[in-house]
Amino acid sequence: MITILFFAQLREQLNCDKTDLGIDAPVSISLLRETLVTKNPAWETFLANDKLLFSVNQVLVKAHHLVKDGDEVAFFPPVTGG
Template identity: 40%
Template sequence: MPIKILYFASLRETLGLGQESLELNATIDSVATLKNHLAARGEPWTALAKMKNLRAAINQRVVNADNAIADGDEVAFFPPVTGG
């Protein structure tokens, strides 16, 4: 079962994409390895690696880079929040 990946705000605009589906494999098992996999696509995806303070959430909870990802998860990448 693929994972769903969401991108928000300035990151969404930079990538030109709001969401996509991706099949996990043995080399993509955490937020950090997923980020590296996506950044390896080249421009504009290198933004994921370059962005300072990139935040990530799994199933709508903020997580750290070493958090594991499982089949069917909803993973989101976004810049620091600026609401209120």
């Protein structure tokens, strides 16, 4: 089981701050995104954003990074300043 967290504006758009997902083998963040969209089609617009940032176990990673059972994955929009 992996824990998936959503932060900031993304959390508001998805109306979800956390979900769990069982996986049988390591998967990339990209495949994880596709799986989430398959389970929640309304999320596609928000999760398809190519500017999203990802972390695994609180370390920033790229979309090709593999996640495994027990990992904590976080999705968040790019940081903007003003």
